[in-house]
Amino acid sequence: MTPAARERLSITVPLLLITGAAWTILVVGPGTMAMPDGSSAATLATNLSTSRGMAVPDLCSAPTLSATSFSNSRHLRLAFSLLASFAASWMLMLTAMMMPVLIAPVRHIRDRSFTKRRARAIVLFLTGYAAIWIAAGVVLLTLAAAAPLIVSRLSVALAIATFVALVWQFSPAKQLCLNRCHARPELSAFGLAADLDAFRFGFMHGSSCVGSCWALMLLPLLVSRGHVAAMAVVAIWIFAERLDGPMPPRWRWRGLGKVVRIAVAQTRLRLQNS
Amino acid sequence: MTFTRTNVWALGSDWADAILWYARGVAAMKARALAEPTSWRFYGAIHGIDQPLWKLLGYLKSSDAMPSAANLSRFWKQCQHGSWYFLPWHRGYLLAFEANIRAEVLKLGGPNDWALPYWNYFKPNQFKLPPAFASADWPDGKGNNPLFVPQRYGPNSDGDVYVPVNQINLDAMTDSDFTGVGSGGDPGFGGVDTGFEHGGPTHGRLESQPHDMVHGLVGGGDPNNPNLPGLMSDPDTAGLDPIFWLHHGNIDRLWQVWRQSPPTDVDPTEPNWLKGPANIGERIFSMPMPDGKSWDYTPTEMTDLGKLGYTYDDLSPAVATPQPAARFQRLGMSAVAAEAMRGGPAVTIGKNVELVGANRGSLKIIGSEARTSVQLDSGVRRKVSRSLRAAAEAAAPERALPVAAPDRVFLNLENVRGLTDSTVFRVYVGLPDGANPADHPERLAGSIALFGVRKASLADGEHAGQGLTFALEITNIVDTLHLNNSLDVDALDVRILPARPVPETAQISIGRVSIFRQGR
Numbered sequence: 001m002t003p004a005a006r007e008r009l010s011i012t013v014p015l016l017l018i019t020g021a022a023w024t025i026l027v028v029g030p031g032t033m034a035m036p037d038g039s040s041a042a043t044l045a046t047n048l049s050t051s052r053g054m055a056v057p058d059l060c061s062a063p064t065l066s067a068t069s070f071s072n073s074r075h076l077r078l079a080f081s082l083l084a085s086f087a088a089s090w091m092l093m094l095t096a097m098m099m100p101v102l103i104a105p106v107r108h109i110r111d112r113s114f115t116k117r118r119a120r121a122i123v124l125f126l127t128g129y130a131a132i133w134i135a136a137g138v139v140l141l142t143l144a145a146a147a148p149l150i151v152s153r154l155s156v157a158l159a160i161a162t163f164v165a166l167v168w169q170f171s172p173a174k175q176l177c178l179n180r181c182h183a184r185p186e187l188s189a190f191g192l193a194a195d196l197d198a199f200r201f202g203f204m205h206g207s208s209c210v211g212s213c214w215a216l217m218l219l220p221l222l223v224s225r226g227h228v229a230a231m232a233v234v235a236i237w238i239f240a241e242r243l244d245g246p247m248p249p250r251w252r253w254r255g256l257g258k259v260v261r262i263a264v265a266q267t268r269l270r271l272q273n274s
Numbered sequence: 275m276t277f278t279r280t281n282v283w284a285l286g287s288d289w290a291d292a293i294l295w296y297a298r299g300v301a302a303m304k305a306r307a308l309a310e311p312t313s314w315r316f317y318g319a320i321h322g323i324d325q326p327l328w329k330l331l332g333y334l335k336s337s338d339a340m341p342s343a344a345n346l347s348r349f350w351k352q353c354q355h356g357s358w359y360f361l362p363w364h365r366g367y368l369l370a371f372e373a374n375i376r377a378e379v380l381k382l383g384g385p386n387d388w389a390l391p392y393w394n395y396f397k398p399n400q401f402k403l404p405p406a407f408a409s410a411d412w413p414d415g416k417g418n419n420p421l422f423v424p425q426r427y428g429p430n431s432d433g434d435v436y437v438p439v440n441q442i443n444l445d446a447m448t449d450s451d452f453t454g455v456g457s458g459g460d461p462g463f464g465g466v467d468t469g470f471e472h473g474g475p476t477h478g479r480l481e482s483q484p485h486d487m488v489h490g491l492v493g494g495g496d497p498n499n500p501n502l503p504g505l506m507s508d509p510d511t512a513g514l515d516p517i518f519w520l521h522h523g524n525i526d527r528l529w530q531v532w533r534q535s536p537p538t539d540v541d542p543t544e545p546n547w548l549k550g551p552a553n554i555g556e557r558i559f560s561m562p563m564p565d566g567k568s569w570d571y572t573p574t575e576m577t578d579l580g581k582l583g584y585t586y587d588d589l590s591p592a593v594a595t596p597q598p599a600a601r602f603q604r605l606g607m608s609a610v611a612a613e614a615m616r617g618g619p620a621v622t623i624g625k626n627v628e629l630v631g632a633n634r635g636s637l638k639i640i641g642s643e644a645r646t647s648v649q650l651d652s653g654v655r656r657k658v659s660r661s662l663r664a665a666a667e668a669a670a671p672e673r674a675l676p677v678a679a680p681d682r683v684f685l686n687l688e689n690v691r692g693l694t695d696s697t698v699f700r701v702y703v704g705l706p707d708g709a710n711p712a713d714h715p716e717r718l719a720g721s722i723a724l725f726g727v728r729k730a731s732l733a734d735g736e737h738a739g740q741g742l743t744f745a746l747e748i749t750n751i752v753d754t755l756h757l758n759n760s761l762d763v764d765a766l767d768v769r770i771l772p773a774r775p776v777p778e779t780a781q782i783s784i785g786r787v788s789i790f791r792q793g794r
Binding site: 001002003004005006008009050105107111112113114115146175176180181182183184185186187188189190193243245246247248249256258259261262263266269 | 358449454455456457469472542544556625626628629631632634635636648651654688733734736738788
C-alpha cells in the first residue's frame with residue numbers, strides 16, 4: 001500500500017464505520033424516527049393532516065405559525081416532538097448518505113491542522129456542513145410535506161420532482177456546484193482563525209453540496225414505499241458523481257460512469273489475482 | 275534494434291545529422307492539418323490545449339477544422355501532472371512522438387536508427403539552448419527553421435534562452451521513494467498516488483525539479499505582455515515547442531538513472547500504478563501512431579526501457595548515493611558509530627506527517643520580494659528537536675536493532691494561485707535579518723516554477739481553483755539550525771525572491787506557508 005493510500009484509509013475507515021452505523025439504524029432501527037410509519041415525509045404529512053387535524057406545513061413553515069395553532073399545550077408538545085424527530089431523522093439521513101463524500105474534505109482538514117487540533121477542526125467542519133444542510137432540510141421537508149396537499153396524488157408529486165431532478169442533473173448549474181465540492185481552501189493554523197476557517201470550509205462545502213444534491217435528496221422524501229432503498233440509490237448516485245473531477249459547466253449527463261468503470265476494473269483485477 | 279538517445283551537445287555540431295533529421299520530421303508534422311492525429315499541433319494538444327490561448331499565440335485559427343469527437347475524447351488533454359503517472363505517461367508520449375518523427379525521417383530517406391536527442395542542461399557548459407533551436411534559419415541560411423519558435427523567451431524574458439544552473443537541482447535523485455504523500459511530507463521521486471482522482475495539487479520531486487523549473491525558465495513570458503507565457507511555460511502550449519521533447523528526453527533519462535539503484539530506488543508495484551488510470555476509472559493512455567492506429571499503454575509496459583528497445587548514451591549516476599549514516603554523523607553521532615552503521619542495522623524512516631507551523635494569512639507575490647513568518651507550535655517543534663538529538667545519541671548499532679531516522683522537514687507553499695505560469699522564484703528559510711540571500715546558499719529551500727498554476731487556479735478547472743502546492747525539503751536547513759542552537763524559536767522567516775519582478779496583474783498568491791515534519 002502506498003503512503004498516500006495509508007493516509008486515505010485513516011479517514012476512510014472511521015467515516016465508513018459511521019456510515020454503516022447510520023444505515024444499520026435506518027434499516028433495522030426503531031421506526032426510523034421522524035417517519036414513524038417507515039415511510040416518507042410526504043406520507044407523514046398526509047396522515048397528520050387527515051387523522052390529527054393538523055397541517056404539517058404549520059409545523060414546518062415558520063411564517064404560517066400562529067398563536068392559535070399552539071393554544072393547546074398537547075399540540076405544542078406534539079409540535080416540538082415532531083420537530084425534534086424530524087431534525088434527528090434528517091441528521092441520520094445526512095449521516096448515512098453524505099459521510100462517504102466527506103472523506104476527501106475531512107482528509108484536507110486533518111492533514112492541514114495541528115495534530116492536537118485535528119478532532120476539533122473536523123467537528124467544526126462537520127458543524128458548518130450540517131448547519132447549511134439543516135437549513136436546506138427545513139425547505140426540502142416542507143416541500144415534501146406540502147406536496148400531497150398541493151397535488152392530488154403523491155405519485156404526481158414524485159413525477160414532478162423526478163423531472164426537476166433530471167433537468168438539474170443535466171444543467172451547467174449542477175456542474176458549477178459539483179466543481180465547488182472539490183475546492184480545498186487554505187486553512188489558518190492557530191486560534192480562533194483556525195476554528196473559523198474550519199467552520200467556514202464546512203459551511204462552504206455544505207453549500208456546494210446542497211446546490212449539487214438538493215433535487216436528488218428530495219426524491220426519497222417523496223417515496224412512500226421503499227424510502228430507505230430510495231435513499232440508498234440516491235446516496236450511491238451522489239457518491240458516484242463526486243468521483244468525477246471538476247469540468248467546465250455545460251449541459252451534460254452526469255451519473256454512474258466512473259464508478260461503473262472502477263468497479264469493472266477492480267473486479268477484473270481481483271479475478272486475475274485470485 | 276536498440277535506439278540510442280544521445281546528448282544533443284555531444285552530437286558533434288550544431289546541425290548534426292540527428293538534429294537535421296529531427297527538424298525535417300518536425301517540418302513534416304507541422305505541415306499537416308490540426309485534425310490529423312499525427313500532426314504537430316494535434317500532438318501538442320495531446321499534452322494540453324487552451325483554445326483562447328492558442329488563438330492568442332497564433333496556433334489556432336477559426337478556419338481550422340477540429341478533429342472528430344472520438345479523437346478529441348481519446349487523445350487530447352491527456353497530460354499527467356501532480357500524479358504518480360507523470361513519468362510513465364510522458365515516457366509513452368515521447369516514444370509515440372519519436373515513432374512519428376522517425377516515420378517521417380524514413381520517408382525522407384533518413385537513417386532507420388534515428389532517435390531523439392536529449393538536452394542535459396546539468397552538464398558543464400550545456401545550459402544554453404542548443405543553437406539549432408535558437409536560429410530562425412535552417413543551416414543553409416534559409417528561414418522557416420521548424421525548431422525555432424518566437425514564443426520562447428528564456429529566464430529573463432528577453433529572448434536569451436538558457437537554463438541558469440543555480441536555479442535547478444537534482445535533489446529528487448536522492449529520494450529513494452518513488453511515491454509519497456500530498457499531505458505536507460515527501461511527495462516522492464515520481465509523485466503522489468492520488469487515488470481515484472486524475473491528479474492533485476502537489477507535484478512529485480522530479481516533476482517539480484528540474485522538470486517544472488526548466489519549463490518556466492526556457493519558456494519565460496512575453497516581455498510585452500507579462501501574462502502571456504512562452505510556449506514551454508504553460509502545460510497547454512508546451513508540446514508545441516520542439517525543445518519540449520528534448521527536455522522530456524532528459525527527464526525520462528533521469529528516471530532511468532534513478533532506477534539503477536535497487537533495492538531502494540524501485541518503481542511502484544501497486545496494481546493501480548502498474549495497470550494505469552484505467553484501473554481507477556480514468557482514461558487509458560493512448561497515442562496516435564504513424565500507421566493510423568492508436569497505441570494504448572500502461573505504466574507496467576513503460577518500466578523496462580530495454581524491452582522497449584531504447585537506451586541513453588549516458589546513464590551514469592547523476593548524484594552520489596545518499597548515506598543515512600552521514601546525516602547521523604552530521605547531527606553528532608560519533609564517527610565510529612556512524613561507520614559501524616554502514617551495512618549494520620536498518621534505519622527505519624517514520625511516515626507520520628504532522629504540521630509544525632504556519633504563517634498567518636495569504637501572501638501576495640508582487641515585485642521582487644515577498645516575506646512572511648512561519649509561526650511554530652512549540653510542542654511539535656520540540657518533537658523535531660528531540661528526534662534530531664536522538665539521532666546524535668543513537669546507541670552503537672552493533673545491537674542490530676533498527677535505528678530510527680531523525681525527522682525530515684518540509685516547507686510547504688500551499689494553494690499557490692495566479693495567472694502566469696512563467697513565474698519562477700527562490701525560497702529562503704531562516705535568513706538572518708538584513709542578510710543578502712545570495713550570501714546564504716545554505717538557507718535556500720529551493721526554487722519553484724509555477725508550471726500549471728493558471729489552470730489550477732480556475733474555479734471550474736481540474737483543480738477546482740485550489741492552485742498548486744509545493745513541498746520543499748528543508749531537512750538540511752533545520753539540521754543546521756538545530757546544530758547552531760537556533761531552532762528553539764517561535765517563528766522562522768521565509769523570503770521569496772522571484773527571478774523576475776512579478777507584476778500585480780499576475781495575481782500570484784500563496785494561500786499558506788507552512789512547515790511539516792515527517793517521522794515517527
